[in-house]
Amino acid sequence: MATYQLNINGQRREVTLDPSTPLLWVLRDDLKMTGTKFGCGISACGACTVHVGGVATRSCIVPVSHIGERPIVTIEGINQDAVGRAVQDAWVEKDVVQCGYCQSGQIMAAVALLKHTARPTDKNIEESMGGNLCRCGTYPRIREAIKAAMAQITKGDE
Amino acid sequence: MIQRELNRRGFLRVSFAAAGGLFVSLYLDPRVAPEALAQEGAQAPPPKVYPPDAFVNIRPDGKIVIQVNRLEFGQGVQTALPMVLADEMDADWSNVIAELAPAADVYKDPVFGIQMVGGSGSIAHSYQQYRELGAKTRAMLVAAAAERWNVSPDQLRTEASVVRGPGGRSATYAELAADAARKPVPASVRLKNASELRLIGKKVKRLDSRAKCDGSLKFGLDLDLPGMKVAVVAHPPIFGGRVRRIVDDEARKIEGVREVFEIPLAKGTGVAVVADKYWPAKQARNQLKIEWDLSGVEAPDSAELWTRFKQLGQTSGNVAASIGDVKQLDQVAENRRLVGEFEFPYLAHTPMEPLNTTIRFDGDKAEVWAGSQFQTFDQMAVGEVLGLKPEQVTFHTEMAGGGFGRRAVTDSHIQREAASIAKRLRGTPVKLIWTREDDVQGGYYRPMHYHRVEVGIGPNGLPLAWRHVIVGQSLLMGTPFEAMLVKNGVDQTATEGVSDTHYNIPNLHVSVHHPKVNVPVLWWRSVGHTHTAFVMETLIDELATRARMDPIAYRRKLLKPEAKKLLSTLDLLDKVTAGWRNRLPKGHALGISSHESFGTGVACAVDVSIENKRPKIHRATVAVDCGLAVNPLSIESQFQAGLSFGLSQLMAKGAITLKNGRVEQRNFDGFVPPYIVDAPVAVDVHIVPSAEAPTGCGEPPVPVISPAVVNALARLTGKRYRSLPLVSI
Numbered sequence: 001m002a003t004y005q006l007n008i009n010g011q012r013r014e015v016t017l018d019p020s021t022p023l024l025w026v027l028r029d030d031l032k033m034t035g036t037k038f039g040c041g042i043s044a045c046g047a048c049t050v051h052v053g054g055v056a057t058r059s060c061i062v063p064v065s066h067i068g069e070r071p072i073v074t075i076e077g078i079n080q081d082a083v084g085r086a087v088q089d090a091w092v093e094k095d096v097v098q099c100g101y102c103q104s105g106q107i108m109a110a111v112a113l114l115k116h117t118a119r120p121t122d123k124n125i126e127e128s129m130g131g132n133l134c135r136c137g138t139y140p141r142i143r144e145a146i147k148a149a150m151a152q153i154t155k156g157d158e
Numbered sequence: 159m160i161q162r163e164l165n166r167r168g169f170l171r172v173s174f175a176a177a178g179g180l181f182v183s184l185y186l187d188p189r190v191a192p193e194a195l196a197q198e199g200a201q202a203p204p205p206k207v208y209p210p211d212a213f214v215n216i217r218p219d220g221k222i223v224i225q226v227n228r229l230e231f232g233q234g235v236q237t238a239l240p241m242v243l244a245d246e247m248d249a250d251w252s253n254v255i256a257e258l259a260p261a262a263d264v265y266k267d268p269v270f271g272i273q274m275v276g277g278s279g280s281i282a283h284s285y286q287q288y289r290e291l292g293a294k295t296r297a298m299l300v301a302a303a304a305e306r307w308n309v310s311p312d313q314l315r316t317e318a319s320v321v322r323g324p325g326g327r328s329a330t331y332a333e334l335a336a337d338a339a340r341k342p343v344p345a346s347v348r349l350k351n352a353s354e355l356r357l358i359g360k361k362v363k364r365l366d367s368r369a370k371c372d373g374s375l376k377f378g379l380d381l382d383l384p385g386m387k388v389a390v391v392a393h394p395p396i397f398g399g400r401v402r403r404i405v406d407d408e409a410r411k412i413e414g415v416r417e418v419f420e421i422p423l424a425k426g427t428g429v430a431v432v433a434d435k436y437w438p439a440k441q442a443r444n445q446l447k448i449e450w451d452l453s454g455v456e457a458p459d460s461a462e463l464w465t466r467f468k469q470l471g472q473t474s475g476n477v478a479a480s481i482g483d484v485k486q487l488d489q490v491a492e493n494r495r496l497v498g499e500f501e502f503p504y505l506a507h508t509p510m511e512p513l514n515t516t517i518r519f520d521g522d523k524a525e526v527w528a529g530s531q532f533q534t535f536d537q538m539a540v541g542e543v544l545g546l547k548p549e550q551v552t553f554h555t556e557m558a559g560g561g562f563g564r565r566a567v568t569d570s571h572i573q574r575e576a577a578s579i580a581k582r583l584r585g586t587p588v589k590l591i592w593t594r595e596d597d598v599q600g601g602y603y604r605p606m607h608y609h610r611v612e613v614g615i616g617p618n619g620l621p622l623a624w625r626h627v628i629v630g631q632s633l634l635m636g637t638p639f640e641a642m643l644v645k646n647g648v649d650q651t652a653t654e655g656v657s658d659t660h661y662n663i664p665n666l667h668v669s670v671h672h673p674k675v676n677v678p679v680l681w682w683r684s685v686g687h688t689h690t691a692f693v694m695e696t697l698i699d700e701l702a703t704r705a706r707m708d709p710i711a712y713r714r715k716l717l718k719p720e721a722k723k724l725l726s727t728l729d730l731l732d733k734v735t736a737g738w739r740n741r742l743p744k745g746h747a748l749g750i751s752s753h754e755s756f757g758t759g760v761a762c763a764v765d766v767s768i769e770n771k772r773p774k775i776h777r778a779t780v781a782v783d784c785g786l787a788v789n790p791l792s793i794e795s796q797f798q799a800g801l802s803f804g805l806s807q808l809m810a811k812g813a814i815t816l817k818n819g820r821v822e823q824r825n826f827d828g829f830v831p832p833y834i835v836d837a838p839v840a841v842d843v844h845i846v847p848s849a850e851a852p853t854g855c856g857e858p859p860v861p862v863i864s865p866a867v868v869n870a871l872a873r874l875t876g877k878r879y880r881s882l883p884l885v886s887i
Contacts, residue, residue, distance in 0.1 A: 001413065018413065021437045029388075029435040034380035035373015037559070038436075039510050040594040044826035059771060092367045095791060098799055099232030100370030101377060101510040101559025126835045132682035133826065135510045135560045136232045137802025139837035141795065 004064055008033070009077025019065035024048045026064050027074060035075040035104050038132065046132030049105035050074045051062075056112035056128075074106035078111055083153060087111050090149035098136035106132050110146050118154060120146065175678060213243065215290050220319060222247075223255045227265035227284060229531050230258055230366070231509070231558035231565065233856045234792035235280040237364045239288045241789060245357040246292025246350060249331070250319035254363050261533035276515035276566045277683070278756035278854020281788055285852050287450070293347040295338075302337035303329055303659075352849065361791035366557075378529040378556035379514045383587040386516070387416060388517025389579045390431045390439045390591055391423075392446055396819035397601055397676050398425040398455045401834075405447035412445065414438035421578040421700070425678070426455070426569035436591060456676035460606075463675060464501065466830075467608040467629040471499075474627060475671035479657035482665035487623040490614030496704075498611045498697055501881040502689040503813035504603035505682055505806065506829055511559025512597055513572050515578035518587035523550045524580065525587075528573060529558025531566035535638070539570030540708075543577035562683040562803065567602060568637040571678075598829050599821040603814050604682030605631040606675075607652070607689045613742040614665075619705030619754045620716055625664035626656055630689075631679045632672040637843035651681065655690030655861070660721035660754060661698065661713075677816065683803060684860035687755040691861030692882070693806070695751040699869040700878060709750040709869070710761075723759025723783040724752050726846045730781035731761040732789035734844050738777070739763055743775035746776065749870025752859045757853035759783040759846075762801075762862040764838070766870035771887055773808065773867050775838040782843060785850035793855045798841040800859025805832045807864045812883035 003016040008031070015030050022041075027050070028078040034057060039047030043058035049135070050059045053070035078084035087110050097103050106129065112119055113128035125146055134142070215223040225242050230236035240256045243249075245789055259265040266273045267281040296316055303321040304311040307331070315322045319331040331338075352359075369375035369613040394400065406418040406429075421430045430450055433439035485493070515528040517540060524544050530536045530553075531779035537553040544551070558565055576590040592600065616622035632649035634640050643650045648670050650657075659669040702712035710732050717724055731752075739748050745767045752761035765777040782796045787793055806812050811830040815822045823829040868879040871887060879887075 018437065018441075025435065025437045028380075029437070031524060032382055033373075034376065034382070037377075037510070038379065038512060040592075040826045041440075042825050042827060045510070084814040088288075088368075088371045091371045092363075095363045095367060095795060097364065097367050098234070098795065099510065099558065099560040100366065100375060103370050104373050107371060122839065129834050131833070133510065133831060133833060134510060134799075135562070135803065135831060137799035137805075137832065138795070139802055139832075139834045140798045140839070140841050142834065143839070158881065 002065065004067070006067060007071040010071070010080065012051070015064070017064065018084055019063060021064050021068060023050065023052070023059040023062045023072070027059065033074055033076055037104055039102065044131070044133070045102070046089055046109060047102050047105040049108040049132065051108060051112060054115070056109050060118055060153070074125060075108060078107065081111070084111050086149045086152045087114065090145040090152065094141050094145040094148060096138050096141040096145050098138055102109050102132060102134045106134065106142055110142070110149070113146070114153060119150060162517055176271055176857040180655045181846065186556050187866065214247070216331050218332050219794050220250070220330060221253050221255055222249045222319065222331070223257055225259040225265070226256050227273065229529060229555055229558055229561070229565065231529060231531070231561040233280065233796065234364060234789065235275070236366060236760065238281060238789045238792055239284055240365070241357045241362055242285055242288040242644040243292035245355055246289050247296045248316040248318065251357060253319065254365070254786045256549070258555040258557065260555055261537040264645070266534065272532070274566065275531045275535065276563070278758070278858065279855045280856070281852045282757065282854050285788065289349050290347065293349050294344055297344045298338040298341040298345050302334045306334070306337065324696055327409070327786045334347060339413050347845045354377045358788055359790070362789050363791065375557060377559050378516070378527060379509050379511055379559070379591065381516050381556065381589060383516070384517070386587040387432050387434060387583060388436045388439050388589050388591060389430050389576075390443050390593060391421065391575055391596070392429040392431070392443050392448055392829045393423065393596060393600060394426045394428065394450050394452070396452055396455050396457050397678060400427045401429055401448060402451040403449040404429055404705070408445040409442035412438050412442045414443045417582065418442070418446070419582060423510050423552065424569050428575070432579065432583065432588060438726050440593065441816050455819070458675050458677055459814040459818060460503070463606060464608070467501070467606065470671040470673060471608050471610040471627045471629045474667070475629070475669040477649075477667070477669050478648045478653040479666060479668040480515050481663070484623050484625050484665050484667035486665045487612055487614040487625055490622060493850050495711065496613045496615065496697070496700065498609070498693070498880055500609040500611075500689070502607040502692070503815065503882065504606050504677065505812070506598050506603055506814050507562040507564035507682055508594070508597060508829065508831060509558070509560030509562055509564055512594055513564065513592040515572050515576040515592060516587055516589040517576045518579040519544050519584050521584060522546070523552070524577075525552045525554070525571065527554045529556045529561070529565055530573075531561055531563075532570070536570045536573040539573045540577045544581055561778050563681040563685070564602065567637065567680060594825045598814070598823050600827055601678035602680040603677065604688060605633065605679040609689065609693045611693060613697065613701065615701065615704065619701070620708065621663050621701060622662070624663045624667070626666070626668045628652055628656065628668070628670045629673065630670075631675055631677070633679055633681055633685070635672065650775070651686045653690070654686040655693060655753065659694060660718055660724055661694070662718045663717045666683060676819070684755055684857040687753065687857070687861040688807065691751070691753040691755070692865050695753060695862070695865035696868060696878065698882070699750065699865070699872070713750070713752055721754070724754050724761070726761045727761035727781040728752055730844050730846055731763055731779065734781065734842070735763045735779050738765070745874075747870040747873035749866040749868070749873070751866040751869060755858050755861055758855060758858040759860050760858050762866045764863070764866045764870055766867055766874070768871070768874060768887060769850040772810070772836070773871055773887070775867060778838040778841045778866075780841065780843045780862070781846065782847040782858070783848060784855050784856070784858070785842060785848050785852040787845045787848070788852050790845055793845060796855045797843045800831050800856075801841060801863040802837040804863035805836060805867070807882050808867060808884040809836065810883060
């Protein structure tokens with residue numbers, strides 16, 4: 001057992017647990033932040049994607065002991081950010097979700113993409129979103145929503 | 159007296175605010191008289207009654223809560239059925255809240271007679287029911303207003319949750335609800351005509367989108383109860399294995415681990431590990447040393463199964479269809495005959511939300527939280543394990559992260575496991591979680607199938623005689639569905655799509671063998687059509703190519719005139735793809751397929767090239783005839799996305815295989831479903847205008863895509879693809 005100070009969505013959170021505990025289970029079981037989803041536990045599906053130090057990260061394989069000072073942003077906090085809000089709004093506007101279970105991870109991956117690439121091509125989208133599984137298969141609408149969010153964000157820039 | 163009147167029809171109840179306009183939301187408990195509720199007063203609002211014996215609850219704040227009588231797991235029923243009810247009721251859509259109903263008789267599927275979702279039956283079976291519920295609720299509100307204003311009901315109009323009468327009088331539904339609840343439920347009621355509909359037929363966005371985009375929606379796995387424990391189970395390495403000895407010293411040393419004990423499984427036994435949280439439970443399971451008793455347990459092997467299946471397929475089995483005289487085949491010259499052998503592997507469903515169920519057992523009652531497609535069976539199963547009657551088991555339907563058939567299990571094995579654990583932890587809620595490894599390796603797969611087809615081609619290029627043998631485990635023998643769907647040794651879910659083909663084949667013989675194999679099997683979205691449509695649509699395409707005919711024209715020529723939904727979709731597909739399908743860039747090819755399932759006709763065209771040795775689907779166009787389109791937006795979404803689910807069959811690592819009884823794949827590294835790069839880049843969906851009764855759209859997208867894609871590949875490579883998954887091109 002060890003105690004960690006985590007910066008999650010701009011808030012300081014203290015947890016005491018086994019250092020091997022993946023960030024995913026710290027969020028879900030200790031902090032009751034269940035918006036981040038468990039899908040595979042081997043970083044193969046992306047349902048658990050959060051931002052750690054601004055980088056889209058599979059929280060199911062990152063032990064809490066490896067986080068350090070890096071700030072964590074989860075789906076519950078992504079609306080604090082203009083890009084995050086634009087992506088969430090585009091997802092709703094395009095009626096993307098079906099079962100919705102993977103969509104926290106999809107949105108977190110899309111926000112990371114749009115923060116690094118203001119005008120992603122189809123190829124960029126396939127690369128950045130390439131590890132996020134959706135069993136319902138909402139991929140065509142995910143593409144549309146990313147492009148709609150991009151249009152919204154770049155409109156704001158001009 | 160009032161109660162008796164309200165209960166007369168038994169399925170409709172409008173609830174109301176009990177005490178003086180205060181914010182009290184409750185369902186009227188049929189066992190408690192309204193007067194008693196009123197006396198309880200404002201200080202102590204009566205508890206919400208479970209199960210809410212009602213479909214509609216009009217809250218004093220104007221919110222209208224509609225109970226959805228089946229699981230929402232992506233298909234959109236949680237929006238579509240409330241739309242139907244709200245339309246007839248003239249409810250203000252912006253104030254409608256949809257809830258998933260718990261297990262109760264009143265929520266049983268009107269056709270199947272159990273509470274379930276499956277067979278693409280949500281809209282097909284409950285459309286009329288929800289229209290009537292809405293219309294009757296409206297009639298009761300109107301009756302209440304008519305009485306209040308002393309006017310005739312036909313002088314009143316309704317819109318957006320308001321009743322309007324002569325002289326500018328108006329009252330909101332919330333104001334009228336208490337009086338309306340005392341009105342008798344009308345025995346019959348006029349439904350709106352098409353021009354009066356305001357929601358049905360319109361593109362209406364999902365009600366659950368925002369909560370699914372901000373992380374606030376709670377799925378079954380997200381449930382958190384005070385004092386709750388988490389359980390994982392170690393399952394035997396071969397189905398049916400039993401625990402001989404458990405060494406758990408290391409496992410018990412892990413902090414947070416509470417219990418380790420053996421439990422019965424649907425087949426064999428397993429070891430449950432209960433801990434405070436998931437991570438210690440999972441770690442402890444890794445530390446268990448279990449000696450398994452595998453004596454007398456059949457250890458199936460995929461390679462051996464193929465040999466056995468192929469051998470069986472050389473002779474006819476139990477007859478599923480016999481039309482004309484299939485011996486006409488023998489009259490057809492060798493060079494006008496075509497023999498096709500097809501192989502389909504076991505497939506896992508792998509819904510994104512891992513399987514789970516939470517149960518608290520209190521001795522004389524239990525409470526269950528589960529994303530279940532079969533509430534009735536699952537509730538009974540929990541009761542059986544815990545020694546309770548179904549009515550002692552409160553069963554909450556939790557939003558589920560996909561299912562595709564995996565949450566519709568007649569033996570309720572997940573709920574039985576969870577109940578066995580809860581029984582030991584009496585008084586403590588315990589959440590059973592199946593890890594992804596448990597899911598991929600845990601059986602209940604789409605069964606392996608082998609098809610052998612011999613076709614004799616007539617002088618006109620159309621099939622003259624067709625002999626078709628199917629080999630595969632029965633899904634339904636030994637289940638409650640056997641009596642309904644297994645006839646003369648033929649499980650209709652293995653032959654659907656072939657034995658009832660809409661193609662006009664004058665001499666057709668379809669038969670089936672159902673070998674028994676020690677692998678639990680289960681329906682996988684679109685059931686038998688997953689393999690039968692592939693066989694039919696690739697063969698028909700091959701025949702069209704041999705006849706040098708356009709694939710759409712060939713199908714239209716071969717279809718029976720009564721196959722109206724397939725003809726209408728092929729006509730529409732022809733029209734909407736005219737601009738692109740014969741003008742594809744170099745290296746691209748067109749693939750066509752069409753198939754009817756669950757009463758819905760579908761035709762599909764794809765534009766495919768080969769990239770990185772895999773099919774790249776640049777575009778898919780789908781034409782759909784599903785009768786009246788209740789929510790065209792939802793139908794479009796089901797088809798756009800359902801195609802990708804169907805493509806699971808083509809993935810290079812899209813098979814479950816067994817070696818010496820052990821499943822060879824463990825997780826999404828070995829069993830790989832389609833990712834964004836594998837999905838069609840764009841899908842346009844076109845709906846045939848229709849006023850016929852609506853049919854389902856959950857499953858019909860799945861069968862058409864794989865044959866369309868390999869038909870395109872055949873044009874690019876000259877090869878025919880008959881064994882799935884598509885390991886190489």
